[in-house]
Amino acid sequence: MTHVLILGASGMLGRKLCREVQSALNASTLTLADVMAPDIPGGVPADTRARAVDITDGAALDELIAEKPNIIFHLAAIVSGEAEADFEKGYRINLDGTRYLFVAIRLSGASTDYCPRVVFSSSLAVFGGPYPEQVPDSFLAAPQNSYGAQKAMSELLLADYSRRRIFDGVGLRLPTICVRPGAPNKAASGFFSNIIREPLQGKPALLPVPDTLRAWLASPRAAVKNLLLAAELDTSQLGARRTFNLPGLSVTVAEQIEALRDVAGAAAVGLIERQHDPSVEDIVSAWPARFDAALATALGFQADASFASIISNFLEDDME
Numbered sequence: 001m002t003h004v005l006i007l008g009a010s011g012m013l014g015r016k017l018c019r020e021v022q023s024a025l026n027a028s029t030l031t032l033a034d035v036m037a038p039d040i041p042g043g044v045p046a047d048t049r050a051r052a053v054d055i056t057d058g059a060a061l062d063e064l065i066a067e068k069p070n071i072i073f074h075l076a077a078i079v080s081g082e083a084e085a086d087f088e089k090g091y092r093i094n095l096d097g098t099r100y101l102f103v104a105i106r107l108s109g110a111s112t113d114y115c116p117r118v119v120f121s122s123s124l125a126v127f128g129g130p131y132p133e134q135v136p137d138s139f140l141a142a143p144q145n146s147y148g149a150q151k152a153m154s155e156l157l158l159a160d161y162s163r164r165r166i167f168d169g170v171g172l173r174l175p176t177i178c179v180r181p182g183a184p185n186k187a188a189s190g191f192f193s194n195i196i197r198e199p200l201q202g203k204p205a206l207l208p209v210p211d212t213l214r215a216w217l218a219s220p221r222a223a224v225k226n227l228l229l230a231a232e233l234d235t236s237q238l239g240a241r242r243t244f245n246l247p248g249l250s251v252t253v254a255e256q257i258e259a260l261r262d263v264a265g266a267a268a269v270g271l272i273e274r275q276h277d278p279s280v281e282d283i284v285s286a287w288p289a290r291f292d293a294a295l296a297t298a299l300g301f302q303a304d305a306s307f308a309s310i311i312s313n314f315l316e317d318d319m320e
Helices: 012-018 021-025 058-065 080-085 087-108 146-163 188-200 220-231 253-264 278-284 294-298 307-317
Strands: 002-007 027-034 047-052 071-074 117-123 168-174 205-207 214-218 243-245 249-252 272-274
Touching (some): 002 012, 002 021, 012 220, 021 220, 071 087, 071 220, 080 087, 080 188, 080 278, 087 117, 117 146, 146 168, 146 243, 188 205, 188 214, 188 278, 188 307, 214 220, 220 307, 249 253, 249 307, 253 307
Parallel strands (some): 002 027, 002 071, 117 168, 168 243, 205 272
C-alpha cells in the first residue's frame, strides 16, 4: 500500500502529477495539499484527500505528516519573479516552508522507522555565472537572485536530512518548464511559455528579452515523467549529493519562434510584441543554458526530443 503526498498540488505540475501516480507508483492513497484545498480530478485513487495546508504552518504540517505518506513530492513554492519582488514572502515559503516540512518528517519518525522518499523540485536558478560551456552536476551553486538562493539552501537541507536518514531525498533541478498551460504567472521565465501559448490561441504575447537569449527547457510531460522516476530511484547511486541537473533542451528564443512559425505560421509569430524588460532579462540571463546532465541520463531521466515536440505536447495535452 503506497500513500503519496503532493505538496503544491494546485500548481501546474502538481495537477498533472496527481493524474499519473496511481498507475506509475501503484498509489492506493493520495493526499493533495496546497494553501487552498485542491480540486480532485478524475483518474486518481479512490482514497484521495484534498487538504488546505499552509506550508509555513508547522502544526498543520505535523498533522499532514502524521499520516505517514511513503512518497512526498515537495513542489510548493512561489516563483522566481515573485520571490525577487517580495523578499520576505520568498524566504518564508521557499525556505522556511521547506524546513518546516523536513522538521515535521523528523518529528514524526523520531520514535519509529518512518523514512519516506522526498522528491524536491529545485531549479537551475541555484547557479550563477560565469559558466563553462556545459554546466556539470559538480558546478558551484552560487545563485544571483533570491529564488535561486532559497532553492540552494533547501538543497543543502535535503542532503543533510538524507545523510541522517530522516528521509530518503532526491532533488531535481528542473529546466524551465515550457509550454506551461493556463494564464501567465509571475515567474520571470514565464515569457518562454507565453510567446508560444498565447499566439497558438490567437492572443498577443510580450517578449521582454532579446531573441538571442538561450535557455534550458523541458515540457510539463517530460518533467512529470522525471518526477515519477525520482520517486522510485535507487538512491544508493547518488551518494552524498542528492540533487542533480535534469536533461533538457538548449534553445534560443529565436529557435522557439521559428518552431512556432513552422506549426502555426507567420500570423501567430506576428502576435509576439517585443517589449524589453531589463529586470526580467537580468534574472533569466543569469541562469545557465547548457548542462551536462550525464548523471541523470545514466539514471534513466530523459529530455524532450526537440522544441517542436514540446509544442506538440502542449497541443495534445493542454491546448484550450
